[in-house]
Every structure is written in structure tokens, then in C-alpha cells.
Amino acid sequence: MTTTGTDTSYDLVAVGNALVDVLSNENDELLGLLDLVKGTMVMVDRDLSDSIYAALSPGVEASGGSAANTASGVASFGGRAAFVGRIGDDQFGQVFTHDLAALGIAFDGARAKSDGPTGRCLVIVTPDAERTMCTFLGVASDLSPDDVPVDLIDNAQFTYLEGYLWDQPTAKEAFRTAAARAHESGRKVALSLSDPFCVERHRVDFLDLIAGDVDVLFANEIEICSLYEVDEFDTAVQKVRNHCEIAAVTRGARGSVVVAGDDVYEVAAHPVDRVVDTTGAGDLYAAGFLYALARGYDCVTAGKLGGLAAAEVISHLGARSEVSLADLASQFLG
Amino acid sequence: MTTTGTDTSYDLVAVGNALVDVLSNENDELLGLLDLVKGTMVMVDRDLSDSIYAALSPGVEASGGSAANTASGVASFGGRAAFVGRIGDDQFGQVFTHDLAALGIAFDGARAKSDGPTGRCLVIVTPDAERTMCTFLGVASDLSPDDVPVDLIDNAQFTYLEGYLWDQPTAKEAFRTAAARAHESGRKVALSLSDPFCVERHRVDFLDLIAGDVDVLFANEIEICSLYEVDEFDTAVQKVRNHCEIAAVTRGARGSVVVAGDDVYEVAAHPVDRVVDTTGAGDLYAAGFLYALARGYDCVTAGKLGGLAAAEVISHLGARSEVSLADLASQFLG
Numbered sequence: 001m002t003t004t005g006t007d008t009s010y011d012l013v014a015v016g017n018a019l020v021d022v023l024s025n026e027n028d029e030l031l032g033l034l035d036l037v038k039g040t041m042v043m044v045d046r047d048l049s050d051s052i053y054a055a056l057s058p059g060v061e062a063s064g065g066s067a068a069n070t071a072s073g074v075a076s077f078g079g080r081a082a083f084v085g086r087i088g089d090d091q092f093g094q095v096f097t098h099d100l101a102a103l104g105i106a107f108d109g110a111r112a113k114s115d116g117p118t119g120r121c122l123v124i125v126t127p128d129a130e131r132t133m134c135t136f137l138g139v140a141s142d143l144s145p146d147d148v149p150v151d152l153i154d155n156a157q158f159t160y161l162e163g164y165l166w167d168q169p170t171a172k173e174a175f176r177t178a179a180a181r182a183h184e185s186g187r188k189v190a191l192s193l194s195d196p197f198c199v200e201r202h203r204v205d206f207l208d209l210i211a212g213d214v215d216v217l218f219a220n221e222i223e224i225c226s227l228y229e230v231d232e233f234d235t236a237v238q239k240v241r242n243h244c245e246i247a248a249v250t251r252g253a254r255g256s257v258v259v260a261g262d263d264v265y266e267v268a269a270h271p272v273d274r275v276v277d278t279t280g281a282g283d284l285y286a287a288g289f290l291y292a293l294a295r296g297y298d299c300v301t302a303g304k305l306g307g308l309a310a311a312e313v314i315s316h317l318g319a320r321s322e323v324s325l326a327d328l329a330s331q332f333l334g
Numbered sequence: 335m336t337t338t339g340t341d342t343s344y345d346l347v348a349v350g351n352a353l354v355d356v357l358s359n360e361n362d363e364l365l366g367l368l369d370l371v372k373g374t375m376v377m378v379d380r381d382l383s384d385s386i387y388a389a390l391s392p393g394v395e396a397s398g399g400s401a402a403n404t405a406s407g408v409a410s411f412g413g414r415a416a417f418v419g420r421i422g423d424d425q426f427g428q429v430f431t432h433d434l435a436a437l438g439i440a441f442d443g444a445r446a447k448s449d450g451p452t453g454r455c456l457v458i459v460t461p462d463a464e465r466t467m468c469t470f471l472g473v474a475s476d477l478s479p480d481d482v483p484v485d486l487i488d489n490a491q492f493t494y495l496e497g498y499l500w501d502q503p504t505a506k507e508a509f510r511t512a513a514a515r516a517h518e519s520g521r522k523v524a525l526s527l528s529d530p531f532c533v534e535r536h537r538v539d540f541l542d543l544i545a546g547d548v549d550v551l552f553a554n555e556i557e558i559c560s561l562y563e564v565d566e567f568d569t570a571v572q573k574v575r576n577h578c579e580i581a582a583v584t585r586g587a588r589g590s591v592v593v594a595g596d597d598v599y600e601v602a603a604h605p606v607d608r609v610v611d612t613t614g615a616g617d618l619y620a621a622g623f624l625y626a627l628a629r630g631y632d633c634v635t636a637g638k639l640g641g642l643a644a645a646e647v648i649s650h651l652g653a654r655s656e657v658s659l660a661d662l663a664s665q666f667l668g
Contacts, residue, residue: 022429025656058406058433058654061395072392091425091451095356099392117425320392322359 010106010156011079011294015148015178016067017140017164017171018085018112019119020092023279023317024059026124031132038126041133041195043167049136052122061092062318063099064121065140066194067162069280069319073287073309075103078326079294082106082152084178086142092118099320106152114139125317129275137168144170145177153178154185157294158216160286163194166202179213190216192286193223200226210244216293217247218286224249237264246293248303250285250310258303267303270311280319284309288325301333308332344440344490345413345628349482349512350401351474351498351505352419352446353453354426357613357651358393360458365466372460375467375529377501383470386456395426396652397433398455399474400496400528403614403653407621407643409437410659413628416440416486418512420476426452433654440486448473459651463609471502478504479511487512488519491628492550494620497528500536513547524550526620527557534560544578550627551581552620558583571598582623582637584616584644592637601637604645614653618643622659635667642666 031038034052044052053059063072071081083105087093096118097109119140124132143165153159159182165171179189191206191214193199199206199219206227210217217240221233224247228239233251240247240259247259255269288305297305308328312321365372368386378386387393397406405415417439421427430452431443453474458466477499487493493516499505513523525540525548527533533540533553540561544551551574555567558581562573567585574581574593581593589603622639631639642662646655 053432054435056432056436058397058436059429060652061429063392095393095395098387098390101388102390102392318394 009080010082010152012071012074012158012160012290013082013084013152013156014067014071014160015084015165015174016162017065017119017135017137017143018068018087018096019065019121019135019140020096021062021064021121021123021279021319022053022059023062023123023125023277024057026057026126028126030055031124031126036124036132036134038132039130040197041135041164042197044134044136046136049120049122049134052134056122056124060317061095062320063096064123064319066164066192066283067160068096068100069283070160070287070290071105072100072103072320073284073325074291075105076321076325077288077291077305077309077329079291082156084147084149084152086112086114086139086147088116088118088139089113090118092120112147114142123279125277125279129278129314131277131279141168141171143168143174145173148174148178148181150181153181153187156187158188158190158290160190160192160290162192163198163202163206166198166205183213188215189213190218190286190290192282193217193219193227196222196226199223203227215245216290217244218282218289219247220250220282221252246299248285248289248306250282255307256285256303258299260299265300265303267300267307270304270307272311272315275314277317278314280313281310283319284313284321304332305329343414344416344486346405346408346492346494346624347416347418347486347490348401348405348494349418349499349508350496351399351453351469351471351477352402352421352430353399353455353469353474354430355396355398355455355457355613355653356387356393357396357457357459357611358391360391360460362460364389365458365460370458370466370468372466373464374531375469375498376531378468378470380470383454383456383468386468390456390458394651395429396654397430398457398653400498400526400617401494402430402434403617404494404621404624405439406434406437406654407618407659408625409439410655411622411625411639411643411663412660413625416490418481418483418486419446420448420473420481421446422450422452422473423447424452426454446481448476457613459611459613463612463648465611465613475502475505477502477508479507482508482512482515484515487515487521490521492522492524492624494524494526494624496526497532497536497540500532500539517547522549523547524552524620524624526616527551527553527561530556530560533557537561549579550624551578552616552623553581554584554616555586580633582619582640584619589641590619590637592633594633599634599637601634601641604638604641606645606649609648611651612648614647615644617653618647618655638666639663
């Protein structure tokens with residue numbers, strides 16, 4: 001893949017579900033009581049979201065949403081990012097909009113408003129730092145092809161799409177529209193597989209998409225194995241080769257593996273003193289990776305910047321970096 | 335003061351402004367640009383709150399409010415607490431209500447609802463861990479004598495009032511009503527002076543209240559000196575003697591001084607590895623202090639439990655404890 005340096009307006013435009021996270025620390029027993037599978041995301045309706053919320057400890061609210069987290073990471077690296085997604089005309093919508101604006105991310109909050117509540121994600125963090133999520137999409141599910149800003153996509157090196165979009169019919173169309181437009185404009189398309197359950201639900205479509213519409217694929221170890229229905233990680237790596245231009249597969253403490261055509265690079269994880277909450281690890285890895293590619297770095301450096309951003313976000317509660325990733329990167333790149 | 339052990343339903347009923355905190359980390363320069371005085375709280379209207387918010391970094395939302403923080407601390411110690419204050423019918427109101435319910439704090443959220451927005455407090459945390467606050471009261475200012483739950487106050491050992499209530503005419507009446515009722519029922523009244531500016535605004539009233547209506551007074555060093563318009567801390571301590579039954583004055587890293595009639599106890603601060611955010615330090619000190627008195631401990635132990643709770647809350651972002659204070663206390667008390 002050739003990248004074009006800084007001759008476009010945006011490094012990345014992210015399309016995804018606009019969500020506010022409600023984070024709380026809970027013991028493992030509660031997951032059992034609530035019938036939740038650790039480490040996964042489950043979609044819930046308003047009533048179920050409310051009844052799960054009622055069972056949780058006092059929480060902390062913070063802007064979230066997978067693709068929006070990635071946009072926030074790119075901005076924190078000093079990149080130019082935009083976000084596309086739908087919010088409600090409520091306080092969570094204001095919080096979501098403010099937090100993007102504070103990072104200089106292009107987001108048309110007024111145009112993005114729907115009648116109804118902003119989506120929320122209950123993020124249950126267990127003592128092992130793993131997160132388990134229950135998402136009530138609210139008006140995030142109103143995303144449709146009409147929301148796709150053609151001019152932004154034309155001017156962004158990467159159009160980044162979260163797999164979760166595939167769960168809603170009009171959002172799926174928005175996804176297809178955005179990907180097609182990006183390629184018409186000679187831009188690149190990146191996809192995150194989002195979640196093992198999401199892969200289960202949409203395996204056939206995802207396999208097809210990756211072959212035809214995706215240039216850079218992000219997945220974790222479980223997701224990539226699920227995608228190809230294989231047990232061995234190495235087998236999955238063989239399968240993803242030549243399926244898309246670049247695949248970046250994260251493996252937690254074992255770092256990441258970057259597959260670029262015939263080349264396979266193993267990139268060690270960035271050291272972390274104490275893992276507090278893994279929420280956002282994949283999203284921030286993608287941020288560092290795509291920021292690096294957009295700025296002309298090679299795949300190995302991209303994997304390292306991805307690991308750097310992921311290490312920062314798992315060292316505290318919440319899915320967005322608490323410090324300037326640009327500062328961390330400048331220390332790292334020298 | 336005699337305390338009555340566990341023969342009442344509640345250890346404490348707290349009356350105050352129901353607020354959701356919006357916390358962000360900022361540099362000192364921004365305080366200057368926004369014309370804010372570090373370490374203080376300023377009341378702002380909706381428009382000013384919005385324009386200050388627009389200048390802030392991405393935030394984290396968490397339930398706050400001085401008296402509500404104290405109630406949450408008492409509950410975390412294992413005490414029985416209730417809260418009285420007004421919320422809006424909005425997402426911040428839901429968050430506020432949920433977080434009290436999750437701690438088992440009695441709060442009638444349905445009865446407490448007003449038309450209009452829940453109050454919010456922009457909490458600007460600077461690198462020195464000091465917090466500077468801009469409060470938009472929203473419907474918190476609707477608090478009136480009608481909201482004072484006579485039965486709760488009759489059954490609570492302490493009625494705890496925040497000085498901030500004095501800023502609003504009907505809340506001031508609610509304050510007087512609650513204090514009078516507590517004394518009619520043979521209960522104790524505690525007051526927090528809240529803020530040096532608050533003391534400036536209401537010095538004459540506060541001096542009068544403390545003489546006639548307050549059994550336990552909480553203040554920090556600056557507030558107590560401002561109250562008596564003296565420069566020397568020791569002079570303030572002489573003045574507060576016999577002005578009310580007990581005064582607990584916090585001095586940051588120097589711990590606290592408890593004045594009980596002729597006795598003056600200096601209580602060392604509880605050690606803290608790293609001070610991250612002083613938001614809630616005074617509120618949590620009051621929680622530990624009053625919980626201890628309600629459970630029959632002496633003033634020195636009360637000062638120590640206050641220091642323990644304050645040390646926990648300043649070690650992380652946000653005004654409520656992140657761990658069980660009951661667990662910390664049991665290690666401490668043995």
C-alpha cells in the first residue's frame with residue numbers, strides 16, 4: 001500500500017456507533033448472575049439495559065464507541081480525524097459531542113441528532129481488568145447511507161469502519177456506501193472485526209467484505225480464528241495472507257502480528273506497569289496503526305505505535321487516552 | 335456530645351445540591367484564561383457553564399455534590415445514609431439517582447424531580463491535584479422546606495448540611511427547617527463551611543448559625559480563618575472553641591485539628607502515595623468523622639477515619655471512594 005503523506009485533509013474518518021460508556025468495577029460473580037460472557041459485547045434493549053444498570057455499582061460516564069475511540073486516538077497522536085455517527089438530543093449526546101470537539105475531531109453534532117436517546121454501553125470491569133459490555137444502541141442505530149459525508153471520505157486517507165455497524169440494516173448500508181466511496185476516491189478502507197460474537201453473526205459477509213472492500217483489517221486472536229473457523233492462530237494467519245492488503249492481529253500481552261502480503265511481522269507488546277481496564281485496547285491499537293500508516297511509517301512502526309496507544313489506554317479506567325499520545329510517540333520515535 | 339449507638343435508623347441524612355461532576359485535567363494557564371481562582375467554587379449560569387465547558391478537555395462524568403459525596407462515604411463505611419436534594423428528569427438525574435441507589439443510600443428520586451436540568455459542576459483538576467469548580471445549579475436550586483423529610487431527620491443521628499445551600503433563598507429555608515427539626519427530635523446538626531468564598535458571602539449568618547444551630551462544624555484552614563477574619567490558624571482555633579460542640583478543621587497534608595470543648599486534638603494525615611485530585615477530600619473527611627461519631631467512637635478516632643477516607647479519595651480522579659471504606663476501616667481499626 002502506498003500512502004500519500006500529508007496531502008489529504010484527514011488522516012482518518014471513522015464511522016461507527018456513537019456511545020457513552022458507563023463504567024463500573026464489579027466482581028466476577030455478577031457476570032454470572034447477569035448471564036454475561038466475560039470479554040464480549042452483547043446488544044440489549046432499553047429495558048434490559050436499565051435492569052442491568054440497576055444491578056451495577058456506582059459508575060463513571062465517559063465518551064466511548066469503538067470507531068469514535070479510534071478517532072480520538074488518531075487526534076491524540078496529532079492526526080486529523082473525523083467521526084460519523086448518530087446521537088440523541090440529550091446530555092449524553094452533549095457529552096459525546098463535547099469530547100470529540102475538545103480533541104479537534106470533525107463531527108457535525110447538529111446534523112447527527114436524532115429523536116431518542118444517545119446510545120450507551122455498560123462496561124463492566126472485573127478485577128482481572130477484562131471488560132464485558134452491554135450496549136443499548138439508542139439512536140446510534142439510525143445511521144444510514146444519508147449520513148455518509150462524501151466530501152470527508154474523499155479527503156481522508158483511511159475510512160475506518162467498526163464491525164458492529166453490520167448489526168443494523170441501515171448502518172450496514174452506510175458501511176457499504178462509505179467503503180465504496182472511499183475506493184472510488186482512491187482512498188483506503190479499514191475494518192475492525194469488533195467482537196467474536198459479531199464475527200459469529202456476520203462471518204460470511206465479513207469474509208466477502210475483506211476480500212473485496214477492505215485494505216486494512218484489525219482483529220484480535222479470538223476474532224481472527226473465529227473468522228476462519230480455525231483453532232490455531234498460525235492457521236488463521238495463513239488464511240488472512242492475501243485476503244486483504246494488511247491485517248493487524250492483536251494478541252494481548254503477546255503483542256501483535258502484522259501480515260502484509262507475504263511478510264509477517266511479530267511486534268512485541270509495549271510494557272505496562274499494571275493493566276487496569278482493557279476497554280478500548282483494540283480501538284487504540286487501530287488508532288496508532290492507522291496514524292502511522294497515514295504519516296508514511298512502515299507496518300512495523302505502525303504496530304509499535306498501535307501497541308503504545310493500547311498500553312496507555314489499558315493502564316487506566318476508560319477507553320480513551322488520558323495523556324497526549326503525540327508526546328508518548330515523540331519519546332518513542334525519538 | 336453523647337451518641338446513641340445504633341438505635342436510630344440512619345447514621346446521617348445529608349441535605350445538599352444534587353450535582354453531576356464533569357471532571358477534566360487542565361493546565362494552570364487555562365484557569366487564568368477563564369478568570370477562575372484555583373481551589374475555589376464559583377456559581378455560574380447555564381450560558382457561562384456551557385462556554386467554560388466548551389474550553390475544557392474531554393471529561394469524565396461522575397456523581398458529585400458535596401453533601402451527597404459525604405452520604406456516599408458514610409454508606410461506603412457501612413453506615414446508613416439518606417440524601418435530600420433536587421434533580422432534573424434527565425440523564426444526569428438518572429446517573430445521580432443510580433449511583434446513590436447502588437450504595438444503598440435512601441433517596442426518593444421520583445419525588446426529587448423538577449422540570450429543568452440536573453445541576454452540574456465543572457471540576458478542573460490542575461497538575462498540582464488541586465481542583466477548581468464552576469457550578470451550574472440547575473434544578474438543585476429548587477430545594478425548599480417542603481423537601482425536608484421530617485421522618486428521616488427524626489430518625490437520623492446527624493443531619494448534615496452543606497454551606498452552599500445558603501446561596502439560594504429557598505434552600506436556605508430548607509436548611510433552617512432541617513436543622514430546627516433535627517434539634518426538636520434530639521438529633522445533632524453538622525455543617526460544612528464548603529468554600530472560602532461561601533464563607534465570605536455568608537459570614538454573619540454562619541457565625542449566628544454555628545452559635546445556635548450547629549453541633550459539629552467542618553471547615554478547612556482557610557475557611558475557618560475567613561470565618562473569624564483572622565490570619566493565624568491558632569487564633570481561629572481559640573475562637574471556634576465553645577462556639578459549637580465539636581469543630582473538625584482539615585489542614586491538607588498536615589492532617590486535622592479537632593476542637594471539642596476545652597480539648598484540642600491534632601490528628602496526623604493518613605499517608606497517600608500520590609495525590610491525584612483533591613476533589614471530595616473535605617466531603618469524605620466529614621463522612622469518616624460522622625460515621626465514627628454515629629457509631630460511638632471518640633473524636634480522635636473520628637478524625638482518623640475522616641483522614642482515611644480523605645486519603646482514599648484524593649488518590650484518584652473523582653469525589654467518591656473507589657474502594658470499600660468499610661474494608662479500609664476494618665484494616666485500620668483492627
